[in-house]
Amino acid sequence: MCKKNGAKTKKETRELLSDLNKKINSNNISExxxxxxxxxxHKKITNKLLVWSLKxxxxxxxDIFLLITVITLFITNMFLDNNTLVWIIISLSLLILVKFTYMNWFSKNLFYKKIVVFNFKSKVDKHKFQAYREISFxxxxxxIFFVGANFIVAVIINYQIQGILLAYGKGNKWNGPGIFTFWAISRAMLDMMLLPSFLNAFGKIAEKDKAVESNYVKLIKDQYFSNKSLFEDVEFEENYLNLKFNKNNFSSRNGLFIFVxxxxxxxxxxxxxxxxxxxxxxxxxxIWESYIDLLENRMKAKFNKTTVHTLYWLERIYDKIFLDLFDI
Incomplete structure (x- = not known):
């Protein structure tokens, strides 16, 4: 993340990349x-862009504690068969499911890390002003964790509700229509909550970033060798509304820079x-110089399955930043 007077950070980054290139180009180091x-x-560089949210x-x-608690209570109650525990399990399960539904219905990013490209503070007409760019990641x-956790919780809550209905039915406390009505209402509520949420979550797991596969990849990323000096020939449009890249006639999105x-x-x-x-x-x-370094040097190294996965996510962090920047 860039802040005011970030010369020290820039110097550190350039020193890191300089030392890295010496190692990459050395014949005495294995691939x-x-x-x-x-x-x-590059993990060290990108970690500066990823900001933790303690909250x-x-x-x-x-969430992890609640999930472990629900599973533990569920297994325990299979032996104890305690009605109080049943309602505690149902209550905690509903709490987890409500959060999952909230995340998906309202497209809320509740991951505890986010990409922060820059954060500058100043004053305008004696009032505080902040220029800040945050990208969800x-x-x-x-x-996968949330889908798996909520699938387990959905199974548990259905099991508990069915157990309650069977117990009440055997005790003749409810008549047949009453039991079926309660079962129908509870299932309908769960289905309405979970079906859209699961579909949305599965879509996010399975989807390939279409933007990454389109103009950005074809014109910029895949042709990085012709875009090394992309930021060398740029100029601000009128009133600094956006940035124009003269070499390939690209422009930045409106709203990234301060309108003057x-x-x-x-x-x-x-x-x-x-x-x-x-x-x-x-x-x-x-950031672009760092990304170019990664794209160039990845061809000079040998990656296994684990390191390829790490490389993929490092590239995605950079991609997120420049997809947010370019208006293409």
Whole structure:
């Protein structure tokens, strides 16, 4: 993540890449070791872009705790057959399912890491101002965990509800229609909650990023060798609304840079906003240089199944940033 006066970070990144390239181009280092060094350096670089959310991480730990608690109570109650435990299991299970439904219905990213490209703070007309770019990042394992956890919970809650209905039916506390009505209502509620959620989650696990496979890959990523100096010949459009890349006639999305309206801002405010825009550009330039290094050097190293997976996710982090930047 870029912040104001980030010269020290830029220097560290360039030193890391310089040392890495010496190792990659050395004949005395094996290809496997080169792969390890490449991934180590770029994990270190991308980790600076990934920001932890303590609140979301705690919520994730609570989810794990609730899941373990539900499973433990369920197994225990199979031997004890305690009615109080049944209702506790159902209550905790519903809590987990409600969160899962909330995540999917409202497309909320509750993963505890996010990509933060830059974060600059300043003042405009004596008021505080923040230029901040955050990009959601959710790895596949996170969705697999939630789908698996909620499938288990759905099985448990259905088992418990059916057990309650059978127990009441045997005791003749409810008549036949009453039991079937309660069962129908509970199943309909669960189906309405879970079916769209599961479909959405499976879609996110299975989907390939169409944007990654389209113009971005064809015009920029796959032709990185012709785009090394992409950020060398750029200029801001009128009022700094976006950035124009002259070499290939691309432009950035609106809203990434600070809109500088000279009619509404004082000269000192204009100067500060323009300076921040230049620093934001330097952020993207630095990240692009790192990504080019990864794309170039990946061909000089040998990856196994584990390291290929790590390489894939490192590329996805960079891809997320530049898919968010380019308007193509």
């Amino acid at each position: 496997k070791q080169k792969a390890k060094d490449l991934l180590f350096v 979301l991480f705690i919520l994730f730990l609570i 959710t790895p596949i394992w996170f969705w 309206n000279k009619d509404d801002l004082t000269r000192p405010d204009q100067s500060r906003m323009i300076e921040i825009n230049k620093e934001i550009l330097e952020c993207y330039k630095e």
